[in-house]
Amino acid sequence: MIQEKIQFNKLQDVLKSFLSLHTEIEINLKFKEIGDLGTQSLSSALINCTNLQKLTLDLRVNKIKDAGVQKLASAFIQCANLSSLFLYLSSNQIGSNGVLGLCSVLAGCKSISNLELDLYSNQICANGATSLCSVLLNKTNMINVILNINSNKIQSKGASNLCSGLAECTKLSNLKTLKPIF
Template identity: 45%
Template sequence: MIQQIKQYDNLEEFKSSSLLSHQVLHINLRNYQIGAFGASGLCSALANCINISNLTLDLSGKQIGAIGASGLGSALANCINLSNLTLQLQFNQIGDEGASGLGSALANCINLSNLTLFLNQNQIGAIGASGLGSALENCINLSILTLDLRQKQFICFEL
């Protein structure tokens, strides 16, 4: 069976779509001003996409912060069939708390096998990077991980 790819670049259009029917989904909100209220609405809608297996989400530069990143992870944890995930969250000021929270929530995505995270320029330090890594270690089915953590400051790990 061929899965139809659904693409959205408008938050309201996505929220009013048939959320349960989505299996392969691309959401690009890079050029869409969502704000804190919009991020919350996006998370609520994604939590209802329980049949999704592949998701690409671009929220670059939306300033979702730590709460938004953690909320996004929690919403995705409801997507029990999610196996392939690409999150473009660069320039969102999620910090250490958001990185750790996102990782902890994604660790609950039990079928996740392929994960790509673009978290560059998010003020993530050693604590956040370590928290993210420790949490993702619990993704027992994860076989492919691509992680971009480039920051303006240097992340230093004690050896």
Template identity: 35%
Template sequence: MPNQINVSFFTLPVELVYRILDHQSDYTIVCSMRNVCQRFNSIVDSYHRYQTLTTLDLAFGEIGDVGAQHLASGLRDNTTVTALHLYRNQIGDVGIQHLADTLQYNTTITTLDLDFNRAGHLGAQNLRDALRHNTILTTLNLKGNQIGNVGAQHLSDGLRYNTALTALNLYRNLIGDIGVRHIGAILRYNTTLATLNLGNNQIGNVGAQYLSDGLQYNEALIALDLCANHIKDIGSQHLGVALRHNTTLTNLNLDSNQIGDAGAQHLSDALRHNSILTTLDLCGNEIGDVGIQQLSDGLRHNTALVTLDLGYNRIGNIGAQHLSDGLQHNKTLTALFLANNQIGNVGAKHLTDGLQHNTKLIFISLQMNLMSEDAKHAINEFTERNQRMTKS
């Protein structure tokens, strides 16, 4: 037809393209709208949403390996995105390979969240290669993947040469003692990693020893999470040795392990000499009155601990009496968690007596014990007094 007008997407006015982009998702803009042609790259680069896109959150997107490939291509030359969240996206080793390749060239992404995907040891191997060359990434989350002990070795090899990563989350990755051996070894030399989560990884006493060996020489790690593992009294002895020598670790999480009275004694010995650790989580272990006596003795001499969680243990009235003795002499503890123990009114009275001479504790958790509400109220009166003194 003589009056027919041929309209091409590639010749549309810039403002009209902007309006089209307004109706596209961030993922589509990054993955599909760039690298079409040089003109479109220029238009997308000048588009306000693209220029201000610093966090790309694709959680629960189910993009899979193919989607990860497209995403990696789109981010290769991107200079705006600093945080990439890919939580639960069914990304396996192939998709991880594409993302890892991009990390070797990308100069802005500092946070990569791959929690609950399908990365195995091959994916960890590809991330190792990225860590060797990348100098920007500071946070890597791999919680709930399946890298195993071989994958842990690969990542440790990458950390040997990496000087940027400060936070690594490997919670629930089937690492075990064999995998932790490699991580413990790299802790001797790594100078940047500050936060390490190894929770729920089937780590036992042997693995605790490997970590202890590394921690004694490490001068960077601040927080170590070992919750929901299989660490018993011998393992806590190894960690206690590390605490005697380590000069940087401030937060140690041993929640839901199998530490008993003997293990508590080892940790108490460490608290006597450690002046750095501020938070110790022993919730959900097997510590009874005898172990509390040992820990309370450690509290008498400790000058650093601020938060102590002893919830879900086996503390009774006698244990509460020992805690009371420790609290009378301790000058730093501000938060004490005692929920779900076996402390009755007699034990509550001991705690009240101890708090009469303590001016630092401002919070105490007592839910699900055997004491009356009046007994709890009497204890809380002293913590509230301390709160007022702190504010004044």
């Protein structure tokens, strides 16, 4: 029997749950220091979420690096019905390679139309900002995007690439950039 919303505050509880029974999952693991190993476990659990429509993942301040975010993102492609993704990854150790991996996966997630991506205070350079643009440009069904990439290393080149790319996103009806939420 499919159930609607469920919330988790502990990784162990997520791993023990039957996530495939839910259409909306909220996982709050901020400040838990799960690292790349924890994101790998989380990814393995999320792969089975075939009915999932809305996912909120709060993984702020968890020592997640490029490999961890890439592994986590690999689960999203298996969630064929996922239309809303709220991903809070601020204050981790994610660089441009991690963002590139995340963006490559998001580009393949055809059903996502609502995306909130908080990458505040990571190690993202200009290439990472360019990757974000390419995903948004290729997502023809993306309607709402909320993006936070403050306090990274994108510099003027990355900011310019991001702005140029966003200007070409004609399908977007709502775009916001945010300050960090703690």
